Amino acid sequence: MNNRDFAKRDFSGLRVTLGGGMAVQRVVSEKWLEVTGCPIIEGYGLSETSPTATLNPPDTTAVPGSIGLPVPSTEIAILDDDDQPLPSGQAGEIAIRGPQVMDGYWNCPEETARVMTPEGYFKSGDVGVMDERGFVRIVDRKKDMILVSGFNVYPNEVEGVVAMHPGVLECACIGQPDARSGEAVKLFVVPQDDSLTEEQLFAYCREQLSGYKKPKYIEFRKELPKTNVGKILRRELREETVVA
Structure with missing residues (x-):
């Protein structure tokens, strides 16, 4: 499309x-x-x-x-x-x-x-x-659930909201280890064009998501890892984050 x-x-x-x-x-x-x-x-x-x-x-x-x-x-x-x-x-x-x-x-x-x-x-x-x-x-x-300060965050919900932003082509989110909250939401975004900024996306998420569901980190990518049939591989994103 x-x-x-x-x-x-x-x-x-x-x-x-x-x-x-x-x-x-x-x-x-x-x-x-x-x-x-x-x-x-x-x-x-x-x-x-x-x-x-x-x-x-x-x-x-x-x-x-x-x-x-x-x-x-x-x-x-x-x-x-x-x-x-x-x-x-x-x-x-x-x-x-x-x-x-x-x-x-x-x-x-x-x-x-x-x-x-x-x-x-x-x-x-x-x-x-x-x-x-x-x-x-x-x-x-179940294994993709993110636990933020004892609250369950499901990536599908966050991704569904972020995908509604007109500047987002596709996105994925994972849990990143965080000393304060146990885990924090990290969002990976492929933008529609170069006009989208992290500040705009943070502001959008503050308006659309509850506090504990808001991404703490946003990373722009040109593409996201996928299977041969186009399914986004959160596992690879998690592995990259752990290595980093």
Whole structure:
């Protein structure tokens, strides 16, 4: 969509657009719908679920930001740190049970025991919330959560807000060790052009984010590390920060 010629295409033949691999940011969904006239239908799954676990119905306008409902014969539970089910509206680890879920990791019984509950649910490592209708929304990866002075900060939320800034092309945030707060939010930004400044972005974040969620550090980059399918690699950014 950042290619100016893209919007000139004829999208009359486009019937379905699927999003997966990472959360589709709101600004991306809205722009895609505006340009193509076709909503992005988000789904969710992992290699361990062969790979689909949830999918939105074709009409996603009623549940923005959702990864949808469990696919047929599949059950989703939201678990606390003791693997106990949480009520709707509370954030916890997404757990999946169904015929497409693996029996276990090959020749790795200890790792299998770590991710499978006695009831046969696979613990995904993703934090999510389920509403009263059964629609699930991903909050973030459990291991990507940033702990600032005892408060949980989820990178997806920060990135979603920052991505709405017109001067930001793409962004990612991680937790950086901090002597005062334990961890602090560090934001990496690829700007649309050279006119964007750190001061402008700091001011924007002060207006849009709660105090403990605001980035303490901002670093501009020409590009961000990604997988072959375009998923931003926060892990590499964390490793770079630790080395530095």
